[in-house]
Amino acid sequence: MAHEPEDPSVQKELPRRTFLRNATLFAGTVAGLGGGLELLSRRPGAAAEGTLPGAVTPAARPLGPYDVKDPITPYAQATSYNNFYEFGIDKADPARMAGSLHTRPWTVRLDGEVRKPQTVDIDTLQSWFPLEDRIYRMRCVEGWSMVMPWLGFPLAALIRRMEPTSKAKYVQFTALYDPKQFPGQRGNVLDWPYVEGLRLDEALHPLAFMAVGLQGRVLPGQNGAPLRLAVPWKYGFKSIKSVVRITLTEKQPHTTWSLAAPDEYGFYANVNPAVDHPRWSQATERRIGDLGRRKTLPFNGYADQVAHLYTGLDLRRNF
Template identity: 55%
Template sequence: MLIQIRKRSDPRSSEITPKSAYLDYVSRRRFLGTAVAAGMIGSLPLPASAAAPKKAALQGVVKSRYKLDEPLTDTEAATGYNNFYEFGTGKTDPATYSKDFKPKPWTVAIAGEAAKTATVDFDDLIKPHQLEERVYRLRCVEAWSMIVPWVGVPLADVIKRFEPSSKAKYVAFETLNDPQRMPGQKSRVLDWPYVEGLRMDEAMHPLAILAVGMYGEEMPNQNGAPIRLVVPWKYGFKSIKSIVKIAFVEKEPPTSWNRSAPNEYGFYSNVNPTVDHPRWSQAKERRIGDSLFSAKRPTLMFNGYADEVAALYAGMEMKKNY
């Protein structure tokens, strides 16, 4: 007998859309579609992703206990609607302008307060670990969300290999800074390189992963090839892409969006429906793939991972430490 233990972050069975309701919804969509404007709601095959370089399927990936019963976001949407300002600020810019990006060979510098520091080749960094698939909610700070099947390794396991010292209170991450390869860096939308950071206990949390692929394939360039962070209980911009440096540091490291607009983006940036962005409400979100006329969905505390991560912030004033 198969016993399934529901994790608290999994959607309750009452939350899961029954197939009949879904089909009903589909037919209503169709009706609306013809009634309002034929096909107004149809999904868009993006020309950009059609010509994207083909990524190899990843071998030896095991399923993890982290899965969701919600339908996955279409690959075309997850790889065609991106925020990755290193390749431009438009949502289709990353797919369009990252086509010629060559993510390999790739090295990651491990630095700072650790017994072992080195510049490590991508393969050497990842190979010692078991690749697993993690289906996570992704909640962008712009109030839209996706369901993405990432492939990666627990960040904690990678960190342990380098034996951070007791002085290592935070982990600082850095994205590649190379305007020749990342044309969006030619304009100063942000202070390049993009930098992010986590508190050590956040970085060591089992939900945090270094992702090297999605949908069973190597990481597409526009999603942060070849290696990116995924911290699903925080807004998407915390999950830094195309990482070239991981440093263990004693003090809270600077983070790009916080430097750009400190009143809008805090160091923690945990998904929190009760703390609004100054310019828009964070109470609800739009699920990518939903139609023009479907309602927004309520945003969950810590993006639905409260049971796993709330303890990290016990006693912390969330409105102040946004």
């Protein structure tokens, strides 16, 4: 299925990086977007073909308490139109290059302000928790969105197993750094490895989710295999992919996009239609597969569940 070009007012603002640092990079991104009509005709990598034990298709089960009723983004689109700068800056690069990522063996370091620091194999970690299906909206800071049926486990379950100390206030996530597997890391578009973070209370919220699968299948490399974060009330760049370390900290982590462009990408990054990006409006979005645009919902439609986390916090200043 062909993918229609982004709204011109949004398209010309991409990629999410200050243009002055690398003019050549920007030119390449614009060229990539211009060729966007063929993006969604490309088949996802073979790693996406496996199914996880016990997985069910979203249509085959009743909606859970945190699911949404929105139509699900087709698998071919969800795995062919991705931001994953470790593979490259074009939306097609992740699906094209994901074959270079080897997800076994894979270990995750759990450390920081915890009573049980350890390094655990990904399959062992996954076996600790029953897998759950979650259908979440995903809103990119660039102004487009999807509806993703994840398979995984609540982040809170993992954090409680780590046994935080009284000093733990934040959770820092670190992605794999390996330029041999991630060709995008051979350049300096970002400071690698990719790092993201949440307040501890955000991480303990039932919506915060660690995904190992997508639409009942093993998570594809282009979508963050083998382990990624999903925090649906925040812009997509907060949902770090290919996680290799989870660290509980006393101080707020220095996160990748906040360091790259602090006036554009804040630590919180809550979806807020009333706070525009400095270079484009956030009032509307385009759902991938739709021709028109729709209004952006506060907290991406999860305000009833998460707004209380920010009582008294200036969400314009703490964007």
